[in-house]
Amino acid sequence: MGHPTVALVHYHLRRGGVSRVIETASTCLTKAGIPHVILCAAPPEGRHKLPIQIVEELGYDSERGAGASGIRIVRAMRKAVRNAFASGRVIWHFHNHSIGKNRGFSDAAGILAESGEPMVLQYHDFAEDGRPAAYPAIANSETLYPYAPQIVHAFINSRDRQHLLKAGLPEKHTILHPNAITPPARVKPLPRAPRKPLVLYPVRGIRRKNLGELFLLAALAPKGTRFAVSLKPENKPWKPVHDEWVAFASDTGLPVLLDVVGRVAPAPKKQRTFASWVRHSTHFITTSVAEGFGLGFLEPAVIGKPLFGRNLPMVTGDFADHGIHPGRLYDRLLVPESWVGLETLRQNLVRTMQTTLESYGHEMSNQHLDRSFSAMRNKGHLDFGNLPENLQRQVIHRLLAGSEQSEVLAQTGDATQALSQWLAESLDQKNPSVSPEQLGPYTPKAYLKRLKELYDQASNASPEAPAYLTQRKVLCEFLKPGSFHFLRT
Template sequence: MRIVIVHYHFFPGGVTSAVRSSLLAMKSAGRAENIEFVLLCGHERGIGELTELLRCTTLDIKGFVHPEIFYRQEIWPSREAFEDEAIRISELLLGYGKKETIFWVHNPTIGKNPALTRALIIAAQKAEKESLPYCFLYHIHDFPECGRPNNLKYLLNCYPGGGLKILYPESLNTFFICINSSDRGLLIQSGVPESKVFFLPNAISVNYEAASVTSTVHVDSALEKYAEKHGYVFKKGSPWWLMPIRLIRRKNALEAFFLEVLDEGMQILITLDANSQPEYPYANAVKDVIRSEKASGMVGFGAELVGKAFPFDELILASRAIVTTSLMEGFGFAFLEGPIHGKPVIGRNLPHVTKDFGQLGLPLDDLYDSFYVPVSENSRRQLKEKFQIFALHYSKLAGVRPLAVDRYLSKIDEIYEN
């Protein structure tokens, strides 16, 4: 059997971690025997390191780069041009089929490349028509329908006059994986047959050895050098709170730095910088504020230091706590990485994600569900108007039901009228 794992890229981050941990878990459980693994992505960064790491575990794995699989922001000049590219990508994918093959595709509906989304549908239809022994697994980490209106708009309007009409195909050889039970419920409620939607939480591996004083000093020294090189303030010897995230807007990263006010001397460390064009303006603004205000902490050291100067487990064990202030998560690694290393988690609870963890006995009592800040009447009115304009814009997207818009506006009224 061959398993072809497809993603836009294998940069450091949540999806790459999930892919790595899933394959290591399969290997550990003895479920990788007689399986040939193939990694496909659209950018060369990261795939070499990931392939080599997995190959060192004796997995039979190879990696290949095809730029047409990577992110795309521009619309196609015509429907014909869009379909032509989607067909080319589908043929590329099917070219990796070999006897029994599973195409395990991560986040194919997120709206980063509509041609890939369409190509998977075409490939599945062709495989079904020709009775090829191929299966297509859509591994959903995030939905474009959940807080990503620009992504959804791009999918529905990726060429003049139209775009994709089907994101979640009904072909017999296509199935779906959700990383939390809430998302699985959403897909089923939307009409996907229950038998075709699987709940597969992300695998996590951990080194349970306690951090020694020597290792803590080692991490401290490496972080100090990074801070000096990149213009951040880092107080060697002082404790820090770790945010093992990528610097994107929904992570609410800047707000986390306000926590320093609550604990004088505490520092905030954010592991990964932004890695795509739409994310850069917010990320650059956050970094500018951190540097200009001389806040204690830093951003983006993970790509340079983690796995090279020190392992990720050692970084967590040397931290005082894990912080999460995110507005929205798919799986929520941060909620687990603290407790399994014996570290507390500080920040905002996301019940649609953490209910799965709570059922396993993870402590969630110290997290807050919401945090209301006093705002003047004039500011409340201005904010409310902005959200109403957003709702009007969002309501024009195909597939957005009036009931959903009304429910959103009702919630806005509830927040800003109280």
């Protein structure tokens, strides 16, 4: 009997992290001779050689009005697989089925679980984790998190896995399945290094990427240093936040360029492509406050660029287990409480937390409020990265108006130093802190090995009727008091 057909299922293949993961998986499976098909609502832009079957019903509900039912989506997916392969067993590999973008998509996973078919449910993001607008779509689902021997739950970081284990998911049905690292662009080094630093943030500028922190760094960077963000958001809810930072850049004159790829060139008479920006950059940066896997921490090493920025222990802890320390990373950027005002902060916290928790069907308790407010304070300082954008801009305006620069600190572990000094030292580094050899656990070869293991686990299991996690338990793991973050609402 040949290998079962693998059906990789996702909403779309637009530029972004999950799409790249699926494209990498498809490349690996093709090289291994494993039959597979990608099911998504629309083909990617430009030319591609991917084995795609279009299932329009998989698109975001917000883009199509009322969504298709789960059973209709299952029928459409089965038909698409038959179009690609006349017959044979199928392993269904869902990506982000539970994120709340399409209720029928989520229900389809539950329907297939009830049918006893082998499945992989791979999580990149969670509606319960800083996505309150998405959560109501799946809030009353009773079949969101099925588990049985033939269903493998794949996690890209240990924290997410632990949350679902604590919510009741049996460990034997789970696997840690980090992404593969492939070069985001292949570039030749410049013949001569640029005279002044050009720091590239190769992301789409959505809210959790914490763009305000780039402006704070730009205000303290050595003269001539430039910062650039590659793309603007596509989702409408994030565009107003991005536009406010575009206006702030214009108002202050700080050297931060937004949405550069395809719009402006990194140097006179040079191309505006992403590869061109990568080639002309001297450093990569990350200021994100939340990531699933954290490609941005490891990709710079593949293309020979040093990285600095904000540490995220929830993802870098997995890298440290392999002896990988991605670059110069701070844990917090500390600004004096007096630059914000505790009463102002508390009022912002009450308003935002109440709205967020209500979206999740939670009431705000005094415990939630007090523990979150206490967690934000740090010996007379606040972490700049956990301030709402209006207060971030207030801090930067104060700095530009002449407040003492030495009062802004970079904290790494228990140690602190003036951020301006830390930044100058970071810009002096010329090489990545990670060698290509250290990235062995994240190569496509290692990724393919894990894919085979999880497909074998799902297809070789004796099917059983699924049980389901209590969704409220999953939500409570992500909403623990003290975990609130302004930029994840």
